[in-house]
Amino acid sequence: MSTAIRPMNDEEVFSEMNKMVAFIRQESLEKAREIKVKADEEFNIEKAKLVRQESINVEEQFRRKVKQAEVKQRILTSTLINKSRLQVLQARQEMLDTVFSDAQQAMKSIPLDEEKYLKLLVGLCVQAFVQLNDATVNVRGRKADTALIKRAAERAAAIYQEKTGKSVNVTVAEGSPLPDTVLGGVRVSALNDRISVDNTLQARLDLSSDRMLPQLRNILFGQSPNRRFFN
Numbered sequence: 001m002s003t004a005i006r007p008m009n010d011e012e013v014f015s016e017m018n019k020m021v022a023f024i025r026q027e028s029l030e031k032a033r034e035i036k037v038k039a040d041e042e043f044n045i046e047k048a049k050l051v052r053q054e055s056i057n058v059e060e061q062f063r064r065k066v067k068q069a070e071v072k073q074r075i076l077t078s079t080l081i082n083k084s085r086l087q088v089l090q091a092r093q094e095m096l097d098t099v100f101s102d103a104q105q106a107m108k109s110i111p112l113d114e115e116k117y118l119k120l121l122v123g124l125c126v127q128a129f130v131q132l133n134d135a136t137v138n139v140r141g142r143k144a145d146t147a148l149i150k151r152a153a154e155r156a157a158a159i160y161q162e163k164t165g166k167s168v169n170v171t172v173a174e175g176s177p178l179p180d181t182v183l184g185g186v187r188v189s190a191l192n193d194r195i196s197v198d199n200t201l202q203a204r205l206d207l208s209s210d211r212m213l214p215q216l217r218n219i220l221f222g223q224s225p226n227r228r229f230f231n
Helices: 010-107 114-132 143-164 201-221
Strands: 136-140 169-172 185-190 195-200
Touching (some): 114 185, 143 169
16 A cells, blocks of 8 residues: 655745755854864964064064174274273373473483583493494584583593593584584584484483383383283
8 A cells, every 4th residue: 555645735845944944054054163163273373373473583683683782882882992092092191291391301401510411421422432432433512512522522532441441532523513402412423424323312311211111101000901021
């Protein structure tokens, strides 16, 4: 016995359609949730990547700026140190120049004491005679010192002969004296003025300044902390 298929009435059709719509809606909602979850997950992953990359970029920029700031600070510090050193060196040189200038001014009074000046001239002549080691020498000095130089040259010749056992013929060049700007002392020459010894007071001061400069620096400023050798 067969069962006849009865066509659905409108109410049944409507009910089935509602079921189908509800099923499709449910599947759509589930699919939408899956898509949203996946999208959120991908978004968070991508956001984490971007945040990490930006953090790396910010850190790199920060390190670069810190390094630049450190370099600028070192340059500024070095510049200030060098500037301070130059100022110290300049001040020290000015002080040394003052010392030598004062010494030069003090030397102007040496010829005023005739006996002491005569003794000094004798010593300067003897030293020059020994250095030249020639039988004939020519002595020059200031015009104002001519009389003293003659006396000094005569005494110096005797001392030279006593010390060396050699005689020396001394001529005082009265016709070609040293300029008045010279502080004093003598300039002694030999072999027709081809060789000479400058024993003027200024020359002796310059020589003493060069030799005593390290000692003078130590006296005025103390030993340099950067100096390693002292001999």
